[in-house]
Amino acid sequence: IIVREEMKMIKMMMLMAMMMGVAMGDIIDKTCKQTPDYTLCVSLLRSDPRSSSADVVGLGLILVDKIKALGTETLGQINVAYKTKPMLKRALDECNGRYKTIVDVDVNTAIVAIKGNPKFAEGAIVDASVEASVCERGFPKGQSPVTGLTQRMDKICDVTRAIVRMLL
Amino acid sequence: MASTDALLPISAREEDPLLSDGSRSDPNSETPLRRRPFKGLLAVSFGLLFIAFYVALIATHDGSRSDDAKIDETETTMSRARLAGVSEKSNDQLWKLSGDRNAAAFAWNNSMLSWQRTAFHFQPEQNWMNGPLFYKGWYHFFYQYNPNAAVWGDIVWGHSVSKDLIHWVHLPLAMVADQWYDANGVWTGSATILPDGSIVMLYTGSTDKSVQVQNLAYPEDPNDPLLLKWVKFSGNPVLVPPPGILPKDFRDPTTAWKTSAGKWRITIGSKINRTGISLVYDTTDFKTFEKLDTLLHRVPNTGMWECVDFYPVSKTAVNGLDTSVNGPDVKHIVKASMDDTRIDHYAVGTYFDSNGTWIPDDPTIDVGISTSLRYDYGKFYASKTFYDQNKGRRILWGWIGESDSEYADVQKGWSSLQGIPRTVVLDTKTGKNLVQWPVEEIKSLRLSSKKFDIEVGPGSVVPVDVGSAAQLDIEAEFEIKKESLDKILGDASVMAEAEEFSCQTNGGSTVRGALGPFGFLVLTDDKLSEQTPVYFYVAKGKDSKLKTFFCTDTSRSSFANDVVKPIYGSSVPVLKGEKLTMRILVDHSIVEAFGQGGRTCITSRVYPTKAIYGATKLFLFNNAIDAAVTASFKVWQMNSAFIHPYSEDAVPTSIDEIPPNAVRRKIDSNWRGGFSLGVDLGLSRTGIAISKGYTVRPLTVLKSRGQKLETRLLEIAEEEEVDEFIIGLPRSSDGKETIQSNKVRSVAGRLAVQAAERGLKKSERQNREDAYAAVILLERYFSTQGLGTEIILPKSLDLQEKIKKGAFVDPDFFPEKLEENYTF
Numbered sequence: 001i002i003v004r005e006e007m008k009m010i011k012m013m014m015l016m017a018m019m020m021g022v023a024m025g026d027i028i029d030k031t032c033k034q035t036p037d038y039t040l041c042v043s044l045l046r047s048d049p050r051s052s053s054a055d056v057v058g059l060g061l062i063l064v065d066k067i068k069a070l071g072t073e074t075l076g077q078i079n080v081a082y083k084t085k086p087m088l089k090r091a092l093d094e095c096n097g098r099y100k101t102i103v104d105v106d107v108n109t110a111i112v113a114i115k116g117n118p119k120f121a122e123g124a125i126v127d128a129s130v131e132a133s134v135c136e137r138g139f140p141k142g143q144s145p146v147t148g149l150t151q152r153m154d155k156i157c158d159v160t161r162a163i164v165r166m167l168l
Numbered sequence: 169m170a171s172t173d174a175l176l177p178i179s180a181r182e183e184d185p186l187l188s189d190g191s192r193s194d195p196n197s198e199t200p201l202r203r204r205p206f207k208g209l210l211a212v213s214f215g216l217l218f219i220a221f222y223v224a225l226i227a228t229h230d231g232s233r234s235d236d237a238k239i240d241e242t243e244t245t246m247s248r249a250r251l252a253g254v255s256e257k258s259n260d261q262l263w264k265l266s267g268d269r270n271a272a273a274f275a276w277n278n279s280m281l282s283w284q285r286t287a288f289h290f291q292p293e294q295n296w297m298n299g300p301l302f303y304k305g306w307y308h309f310f311y312q313y314n315p316n317a318a319v320w321g322d323i324v325w326g327h328s329v330s331k332d333l334i335h336w337v338h339l340p341l342a343m344v345a346d347q348w349y350d351a352n353g354v355w356t357g358s359a360t361i362l363p364d365g366s367i368v369m370l371y372t373g374s375t376d377k378s379v380q381v382q383n384l385a386y387p388e389d390p391n392d393p394l395l396l397k398w399v400k401f402s403g404n405p406v407l408v409p410p411p412g413i414l415p416k417d418f419r420d421p422t423t424a425w426k427t428s429a430g431k432w433r434i435t436i437g438s439k440i441n442r443t444g445i446s447l448v449y450d451t452t453d454f455k456t457f458e459k460l461d462t463l464l465h466r467v468p469n470t471g472m473w474e475c476v477d478f479y480p481v482s483k484t485a486v487n488g489l490d491t492s493v494n495g496p497d498v499k500h501i502v503k504a505s506m507d508d509t510r511i512d513h514y515a516v517g518t519y520f521d522s523n524g525t526w527i528p529d530d531p532t533i534d535v536g537i538s539t540s541l542r543y544d545y546g547k548f549y550a551s552k553t554f555y556d557q558n559k560g561r562r563i564l565w566g567w568i569g570e571s572d573s574e575y576a577d578v579q580k581g582w583s584s585l586q587g588i589p590r591t592v593v594l595d596t597k598t599g600k601n602l603v604q605w606p607v608e609e610i611k612s613l614r615l616s617s618k619k620f621d622i623e624v625g626p627g628s629v630v631p632v633d634v635g636s637a638a639q640l641d642i643e644a645e646f647e648i649k650k651e652s653l654d655k656i657l658g659d660a661s662v663m664a665e666a667e668e669f670s671c672q673t674n675g676g677s678t679v680r681g682a683l684g685p686f687g688f689l690v691l692t693d694d695k696l697s698e699q700t701p702v703y704f705y706v707a708k709g710k711d712s713k714l715k716t717f718f719c720t721d722t723s724r725s726s727f728a729n730d731v732v733k734p735i736y737g738s739s740v741p742v743l744k745g746e747k748l749t750m751r752i753l754v755d756h757s758i759v760e761a762f763g764q765g766g767r768t769c770i771t772s773r774v775y776p777t778k779a780i781y782g783a784t785k786l787f788l789f790n791n792a793i794d795a796a797v798t799a800s801f802k803v804w805q806m807n808s809a810f811i812h813p814y815s816e817d818a819v820p821t822s823i824d825e826i827p828p829n830a831v832r833r834k835i836d837s838n839w840r841g842g843f844s845l846g847v848d849l850g851l852s853r854t855g856i857a858i859s860k861g862y863t864v865r866p867l868t869v870l871k872s873r874g875q876k877l878e879t880r881l882l883e884i885a886e887e888e889e890v891d892e893f894i895i896g897l898p899r900s901s902d903g904k905e906t907i908q909s910n911k912v913r914s915v916a917g918r919l920a921v922q923a924a925e926r927g928l929k930k931s932e933r934q935n936r937e938d939a940y941a942a943v944i945l946l947e948r949y950f951s952t953q954g955l956g957t958e959i960i961l962p963k964s965l966d967l968q969e970k971i972k973k974g975a976f977v978d979p980d981f982f983p984e985k986l987e988e989n990y991t992f
Binding site for chain 2: 115130
């Protein structure tokens with residue numbers, strides 16, 4: 001009897017969890033399905049507590065925050081690389097400038113424009129991904145200290161751009 | 169720049185209860201309209217025969233040009249970011265890095281970036297179109313501007329005026345975001361000129377809650393031809409988003425037109441789900457409106473319609489029409505800027521005044537459908553027309569964004585510009601499309617010209633020697649040789665391709681066809697390593713008829729891998745008996761091409777890295793496989809338009825007493841006397857440029873230093889008979905002088921003394937780039953009318969006296985003054 005009741009409880013809990021999951025994840029799910037990388041989109045958004053009560057504008061802003069954080073992290077890596085790979089100074093300088101543009105210019109434009117006139121945000125996000133690629137290309141093959149980060153930036157920008165386009 | 173300090177931007181009426189003290193936006197809106205930070209200028213002046221001169225420093229802030237201060241560069245980049253505008257990227261295509269150029273990432277340098285600045289296009293820091301009008305002798309241009317930061321936002325109204333649509337003068341901001349109803353942006357608007365000559369301006373404000381509303385504003389003083397100050401109506405907003413329309417889908421009201429019922433009518437673009445629509449409102453006083461139940465028009469799946477424009481065109485005449493004109497000889501144009509694709513589309517149709525609706529003549533190319541007509545097949549957005557009652561024409565203006573990276577825009581300190589204004593009329597020959605042409609006032613910029621008649625065989629490239637090739641106006645006529653045409657039309661083995669061909673998908677100008685491509689290579693270097701072809705491609709159709717395409721191929725325009733390089737173009741109607749004609753305006757990083765008298769227009773942004781300065785060349789090419797082509801064309805050198813701020817402030821007394829040449833030109837705009845030598849002192853090289861009369865040109869680059877350099881400068885000054893040196897004064901990004909500044913000052917001081925004592929009156933073309941930096945120094949010196957020039961005089965009073973006596977007038981240069989000096 002105890003086992004049966006426990007089973008009932010478990011089933012009910014599962015049912016409730018499913019329902020909650022469906023209700024909460026609905027807008028995230030719906031939105032992310034329209035982006036080129038559903039899994040990445042969902043994981044980025046779910047990792048931020050604000051996503052549970054955000055509209056599409058809010059989701060876009062969360063992703064722009066992720067871009068900013070990633071850009072800042074990459075700048076840190078670049079700084080480290082000045083000491084560990086001083087022979088790459090020229091390429092590192094270029095990357096420094098490019099990533100500073102992402103973090104200071106593109107991110108700020110995107111934030112203001114998402115709320116006001118989203119196509120300018122799209123432009124800023126596209127630019128962020130270009131800046132990252134240009135930085136990466138500046139290194140001789142295989143010598144970039146930021147390859148993984150650049151690839152991640154590219155993917156996040158793709159997803160973010162798709163979400164911003166929904167606001168047009 | 170002092171000009172903006174003198175005048176208040178805007179204030180609402182005092183009795184307005186909504187006005188609160190703290191609502192004014194950042195008073196630092198008087199950011200100087202400085203683009204790329206540049207050197208201050210020192211002017212050393214001396215008379216031809218008299219030992220009179222002085223040294224002047226023009227005080228501006230700038231970034232250091234030293235090559236070795238890496239940390240400084242970063243800081244400079246940061247502060248430049250504050251000044252630069254945001255560029256808008258081409259979003260209609262996924263913008264991935266181009267190129268299999270395996271070389272390391274391309275690094276821009278200042279020389280390449282500073283070349284990109286255009287000479288005769290309107291360029292404030294950041295701008296979108298709105299509210300152009302003609303009033304009391306001046307053309308007014310109000311543009312979207314962010315004075316506070318490098319990001320899009322805080323949009324306010326910049327303001328410039330011109331007598332001729334080409335030479336613009338910057339005025340203080342017309343309107344700022346100081347009310348709750350435009351706190352998040354003073355966006356696009358339109359002016360309506362009432363029958364009594366007064367102006368009403370309707371504009372979109374983004375409220376403090378980011379809701380889009382329409383507001384009314386009018387000039388504070390209608391007697392002020394410069395329309396410096398504007399008043400916002402105390403009852404604003406006059407329109408809010410109606411039921412069913414989302415708060416962010418309601419912007420850009422049009423100029424009003426009179427209905428047959430005697431009311432004023434406007435239209436505002438919007439959307440419902442993915443259907444683009446245009447709402448219609450009637451009003452008698454621009455303060456209260458009634459919304460019509462009908463829409464002007466709607467097209468499914470086109471998304472949000474921005475910057476809607478609605479105007480009549482004559483079916484028979486070539487003049488423009490006032491917006492209120494209607495009648496049997498008139499068609500109406502509906503145009504919208506598509507938010508989704510950043511393309512401006514229009515359609516020709518019929519307007520029904522009784523219910524405020526419009527239907528297109530050809531619904532298959534309805535407004536906004538991807539195949540519908542465009543004003544321009546290149547980079548051209550947010551455009552707008554106005555009726556120029558002064559000359560009876562309708563003028564179209566487009567906003568041309570950048571196609572490069574934000575990083576580069578921050579480096580160069582500016583972003584985006586306006587295309588050259590174009591007249592727009594219905595093509596009376598086809599009746600189905602508009603025809604655009606650069607306003608005729610642009611001809612005032614034409615300097616020297618050369619005429620050519622060249623037969624170009626298949627597969628050949630012909631250099632066109634016109635000297636400097638970065639600022640050109642080209643008018644050309646092409647004819648495919650009749651024998652070639654007949655042969656190819658008759659040859660069954662030549663496949664029909666007209667049905668499949670498009671400029672974008674065909675692969676560009678290197679792909680050879682039977683009857684094309686042929687045209688010009690602009691912004692091209694000697695080796696053709698960077699080139700921008702503007703060309704016709706004539707294709708044979710299945711019915712053996714010919715179809716002509718007009719394209720611009722930027723895919724090989726630059727080695728840079730962080731710029732967008734599309735191939736633009738479209739088919740162009742060519743009627744029986746017409747030759748193929750094209751006109752091209754080249755102005756550094758912008759190319760505007762007009763095919764068949766403006767039936768197809770293409771604007772492109774081009775960012776070469778090698779084909780710059782003296783290396784920019786022009787070529788004629790014919791890449792057809794068999795056909796020979798004759799080209800008859802004329803090429804003009806184009807002068808700069810010297811767009812500059814307007815200043816009522818008095819200049820410092822010393823300049824009044826001993827005005828440098830730029831100030832003398834300000835006082836008398838026809839005066840072109842005085843020769844100035846621009847000197848850009850670099851660490852290892854010194855660029856020299858010279859201004860004589862109407863032109864500024866690079867002279868040479870010197871590699872000597874110290875005393876040898878100074879001696880050489882004096883020799884050059886003597887040979888060229890200049891009467892002043894204009895020397896760049898470097899400062900750090902926060903305006904402070906550096907060690908370099910001191911060195912330059914000492915050089916200037918020594919030059920001042922030595923030139924005075926000497927009694928003053930080759931080009932190794934090693935590296936013209938530095939000499940061009942000196943040209944920019946001189947151009948700025950003139951374009952700012954010597955504003956902020958710091959005069960340096962030799963300490964000796966005797967020498968000062970000599971200077972004050974003034975420059976000798978050279979009779980050879982001013983023949984009209986001969987009579988004053990000589991009796992016959």
